[in-house]
Amino acid sequence: MTGLWAVLITTFLASAVEAIEMVTIVVGVGATRGWRSTLIGAASGFGVLAVVVVVLGAALSRVPIGPLRLIVGALLLTFGLQWFRKGIMRVAARGLAGIGGQDPHEAAEWTGPGMDWTAWFLAFKGVVLEGLEVAFIVVTFGAGAGHFVGAVVGGVGAVVIVGGIGLALHQTVRRIPRSLLQLIVGVLLSTFGTFWAIEGLGINWPGGDAAIPGLLILYVATALVYISLERNRALGLRPAA
Amino acid sequence: MPPPFSWIVAVAKFLYDFIVGDDWTVAAAVGIGLIVSAILNVNNLPAWWLIPVIVVVMLGVSLRRASRTH
Numbered sequence: 001m002t003g004l005w006a007v008l009i010t011t012f013l014a015s016a017v018e019a020i021e022m023v024t025i026v027v028g029v030g031a032t033r034g035w036r037s038t039l040i041g042a043a044s045g046f047g048v049l050a051v052v053v054v055v056l057g058a059a060l061s062r063v064p065i066g067p068l069r070l071i072v073g074a075l076l077l078t079f080g081l082q083w084f085r086k087g088i089m090r091v092a093a094r095g096l097a098g099i100g101g102q103d104p105h106e107a108a109e110w111t112g113p114g115m116d117w118t119a120w121f122l123a124f125k126g127v128v129l130e131g132l133e134v135a136f137i138v139v140t141f142g143a144g145a146g147h148f149v150g151a152v153v154g155g156v157g158a159v160v161i162v163g164g165i166g167l168a169l170h171q172t173v174r175r176i177p178r179s180l181l182q183l184i185v186g187v188l189l190s191t192f193g194t195f196w197a198i199e200g201l202g203i204n205w206p207g208g209d210a211a212i213p214g215l216l217i218l219y220v221a222t223a224l225v226y227i228s229l230e231r232n233r234a235l236g237l238r239p240a241a
Numbered sequence: 242m243p244p245p246f247s248w249i250v251a252v253a254k255f256l257y258d259f260i261v262g263d264d265w266t267v268a269a270a271v272g273i274g275l276i277v278s279a280i281l282n283v284n285n286l287p288a289w290w291l292i293p294v295i296v297v298v299m300l301g302v303s304l305r306r307a308s309r310t311h
Contacts, residue, residue, distance in 0.1 A: 070275075075260065078271055081296065082262040085303055117255055194292050197275060203282045205289050215293060222297050226304055233308050 007147040011137060011154030017209065018133045019159045021192055023166035025076075025126035028185035031173040032083075033119035041120035045127025053135050060139050065132065070200025072129045073193045079122065080189025087183025088223055092230030094179055122189075129196070134159060187223060191215045264306070270299045 030038035053060065134155050142151030173181070195212055198205065205211035261268045274295040281288035 074271065074275060077292070077296075078260050078268045079262075081267050081271070081300065082264075085264070085267070085300055085307070088300070088304060089307065118259060121259065190296060194296065198278065198289055198292055201275065201279050201282060201288070203278060203288050211289070218293055219296070222300060226300060230304060230308065 004147045004150045007141055008150040008154040011141045011151045012158045014137045014141070015134045015155040015158035016162055018130045018137070019162035022126055022130035022159070023162050024188055025130075025192070026123050027166045027170055027173055028181070028188055029119050029122045029126075031170065031176070032178065032181050032185050033116055033122075035170075037116035037119040038123045040115070041123030042127045044120070045124040045131060048124075048128055049131040049135070052132070060132075060135055063132075063136075065136065066200050066202060068129060068132070068200070069196045072125050073196030073198070073200050075125065075193070076122075076189045077193030077197055079118075080186050080191075080193050083182050083186030084190050084219070084223070085186070087179060087186045088226045088230060090179035091183050092227045092234065094177075131159075183223060187216065187219045190219055264303045267299045267303050270295050 026038060026042050056063065138151045138155035141154075142148035176184070191212060194215055195205065207214070271292070274292050278288040278291045281291065
């Protein structure tokens with residue numbers, strides 16, 4: 001029984017780290033681009049994940065995750081940098097206008113009919129990559145310790161609980177002005193994108209997963225410096241051309 | 242344009258907007274940075290630092306270029 005609980009708790013905690021990354025991307029993209037396409041993208045990701053898990057089963061642990069991390073990481077990084085840059089420019093121009101409510105000058109980025117494929121794609125690949133990592137954790141811990149059911153309960157429980165927390169927080173996230181939210185999500189996508197792309201190349205980060213908060217601090221500091229520089233430029237504190 | 246070609250064009254346009262966006266130099270720098278990181282790693286040299294440096298530098302370059310054009 002002790003072994004079962006050890007597997008369940010270990011799998012839960014390890015999966016919770018991956019689930020936080022997944023939910024951060026889905027909530028951030030949903031709040032910035034709109035929920036309908038984001039949730040359809042996330043649901044599609046879970047669908048693909050379910051098929052992969054059912055078809056491959058225990059053989060899942062032999063699927064090479066490195067190339068997938070590299071592709072998803074590089075895509076998240078290049079896209080995240082676009083929002084990072086736009087977020088800096090918009091926050092520098094408008095400050096925190098609209099905090100606690102919607103800034104009347106800011107419209108949702110997606111205003112067209114039908115599916116917002118950018119939101120769909122971001123949510124889809126966030127769910128597929130992180131979901132696969134949760135599945136790897138479940139298979140590895142479950143097979144290694146001989147408590148497969150405990151590992152499945154730990155992994156699924158982590159995704160459900162972290163997902164529930166994300167759902168509960170989404171109203172709070174909606175109160176953040178869109179320009180600031182775009183900057184925050186841009187920083188987060190760039191952070192995860194940098195981390196996964198480098199890991200996908202087989203390069204070890206100093207400190208392993210602890211490098212993620214380090215990258216986050218670096219990018220937040222970068223954003224603050226560039227916002228300050230952009231504001232000075234807008235106020236005319238630059239040499240005359 | 243008939244459907245198969247219009248779909249291909251739409252997908253290509255989506256991928257271009259998604260990956261490249263409005264400043265191709267940032268995406269190019271990230272691509273080159275990943276290739277150089279792989280080369281450094283193959284030669285047993287530390288490579289984790291390169292992409293964060295490229296992100297910080299290219300953001301500044303891109304912001305400066307954008308502020309000059311507006």
